[in-house]
Amino acid sequence: MKNWPLWEVFVRSKNGLEHRHCGSLHASDATMALENARDVYTRRMEGVSIWVVPSSAITASNPDNNGEFFEPAKDKAYRHPTFYELPEELKHM
Amino acid sequence: MEANIAELEAEFERKIANDEKIEPKDWMPEKYRKTHIRQISQHAHSEIVGMLPEGNWITRAPSLRRKVALLAKVQDEAGHGLYLYSACETLGISREELYDQLHSGEAKYSSIFNYPTVTWADMGAIGWLVDGAAIINQVPLTATSYGPYARAMVRVCKEESFHQRQGFEIMLTLCNGTPEQKAMAQDALNRWWWPSMMMLGPTDAESVHTEQSMKWKLKRKTNDELRQQFVDQTVPQADLLGLTIPDPDLKWNEDRKSYDYGDMDWEEFWQVVKGHGPCNKVRMDARRNAWDKGKWVRDAAMAYAEKQDKLETA
Ligand SMILES: [Fe+2]
Numbered sequence: 001m002k003n004w005p006l007w008e009v010f011v012r013s014k015n016g017l018e019h020r021h022c023g024s025l026h027a028s029d030a031t032m033a034l035e036n037a038r039d040v041y042t043r044r045m046e047g048v049s050i051w052v053v054p055s056s057a058i059t060a061s062n063p064d065n066n067g068e069f070f071e072p073a074k075d076k077a078y079r080h081p082t083f084y085e086l087p088e089e090l091k092h093m
Numbered sequence: 094m095e096a097n098i099a100e101l102e103a104e105f106e107r108k109i110a111n112d113e114k115i116e117p118k119d120w121m122p123e124k125y126r127k128t129h130i131r132q133i134s135q136h137a138h139s140e141i142v143g144m145l146p147e148g149n150w151i152t153r154a155p156s157l158r159r160k161v162a163l164l165a166k167v168q169d170e171a172g173h174g175l176y177l178y179s180a181c182e183t184l185g186i187s188r189e190e191l192y193d194q195l196h197s198g199e200a201k202y203s204s205i206f207n208y209p210t211v212t213w214a215d216m217g218a219i220g221w222l223v224d225g226a227a228i229i230n231q232v233p234l235t236a237t238s239y240g241p242y243a244r245a246m247v248r249v250c251k252e253e254s255f256h257q258r259q260g261f262e263i264m265l266t267l268c269n270g271t272p273e274q275k276a277m278a279q280d281a282l283n284r285w286w287w288p289s290m291m292m293l294g295p296t297d298a299e300s301v302h303t304e305q306s307m308k309w310k311l312k313r314k315t316n317d318e319l320r321q322q323f324v325d326q327t328v329p330q331a332d333l334l335g336l337t338i339p340d341p342d343l344k345w346n347e348d349r350k351s352y353d354y355g356d357m358d359w360e361e362f363w364q365v366v367k368g369h370g371p372c373n374k375v376r377m378d379a380r381r382n383a384w385d386k387g388k389w390v391r392d393a394a395m396a397y398a399e400k401q402d403k404l405e406t407a
C-alpha cells in the first residue's frame with residue numbers, strides 16, 4: 001500500500017500577518033493534513049489559520065542557478081532610494 | 094567537474110564560517126548530509142521513544158492537574174519527534190526509511206529511555222533532570238548550521254521549559270509531603286542522576302564526532318562543558334528540594350567556581366547503548382508493535398483518500 005504523502009504546512013499566527021511555512025507532515029488527505037497540522041504546529045494557539053499544500057505541488061527555484069536566476073536584479077541600484085543624491089537639508093524623503 | 098566541486102566546497106565552507114545557514118536544496122558535502130541525517134534522526138527517535146517511559150504513568154497520575162500536564166508533555170514530545178523527522182526528511186531520506194532504521198535497531202536513540210519508571214516520583218525526576226539535561230543539549234542547537242534543524246530546535250526549546258518546571262513541581266510537592274513521599278523523591282533522584290549525567294554524551298576524550306561537529310556548529314560546546322553546566326545548574330536545585338545528589342565526590346571548587354563531580358560508570362552506559370539496558374527490548378517492542386498494528390489504519394486511510402480522489406475527478 002502507498003505511503004501517506006507529504007504536506008507542507010503554513011500558519012498565520014494572527015490576522016494582519018502572512019502565512020509562514022513552519023514544517024511538513026504526512027497525511028492521507030487534505031482534511032487529515034489540516035487536523036494533523038493543528039495538533040503538531042498549533043498546540044499553544046500559535047495560529048488562526050492554516051494552509052496545507054501537497055509538497056509535490058511546489059515548484060522551487062534551484063539554488064545552484066541562483067547566479068543567473070537572480071542576476072537581473074543585481075546591477076539595478078537605481079531601484080533603491082539611496083541611489084538618488086539629494087541635499088542634506090531635505091531630511092525626510 | 095573537479096574544479097566545480099572544489100568551488101562548491103569553498104562556497105559551502107564560506108557560508109558555514111559566516112554563520113549563514115545551509116538550506117535543503119543547497120549543495121552540501123555528502124558527509125555533512127549523512128552526519129545530519131544520523132544526528133537529526135537519532136534526536137527524533139529519542140523524542141518518540143521518550144514518550145514511552147512517561148506514557149506509563151498517564152493513567153495513574155495522582156490528580157487531574159498532574160494528568161493533564163503529563164499528557165500535554167508527552168504530546169509535546171510527539172510533536173518534537175515530528176518537527177525533527179520533518180527536518181530530517183529535507184535531507185532526502187523518507188519517513189519510512191527512518192522508521193525502518195529505528196525498528197531494525199540500526200538507528201540509536203537516547204539511552205536514558207531504556208530505564209524503567211517505577212514510581213510516580215520518576216515523572217518528577219525525568220522532567221527535572223532528563224528534560225533539564227535535554228535543554229542544555231538543545232539550546233546551542235538553535236544556532237546550528239542546517240536551517241531546518243535550527244528552526245525545529247527553536248520550536249522545541251520554546252516548549253521544553255514547561256516540561257522541566259512541571260517535573261520540578263512534582264519533586265517539590267513530594268519533598269514537602271510525608272517522609273515516605275520525600276524518600277520516594279530521593280530514590281528517584283538516586284536512580285536518574287547518573288543516567289542523566291551520561292545523557293550529555295561520552296567524555297571529550299572519548300567523543301569521536303566532536304571536532305567535525307564543532308566545525309559545522311552541530312555542537313557549540315563539548316560534552317564535558319555541557320555536563321559541567323548541568324551539574325552547576327542542578328546542585329542548587331537539589332538543595333532547594335532538600336535532596337542529596339548521589340555522588341560522594343561532589344563538591345564546590347572555589348578556584349573553578351564550579352562543582353567537581355565523581356566518575357561515571359561508562360561500562361554501564363555502553364552496555365545500555367548496545368541494547369542491554371533494563372528496558373531496551375520493551376521500548377523497541379512497543380514501537381514495532383505500534384507500527385505493525387497500525388498498518389491497517391494507515392492503509393485504510395490511504396484507500397479512502399484514493400477513493401475520494403476518484404469520486405471527485407469522475
Ligand atoms: Fe522534547
Ligand SMILES: [Fe+2]
Nearest residue numbers: 170224253256
Ligand atoms: Fe521535553
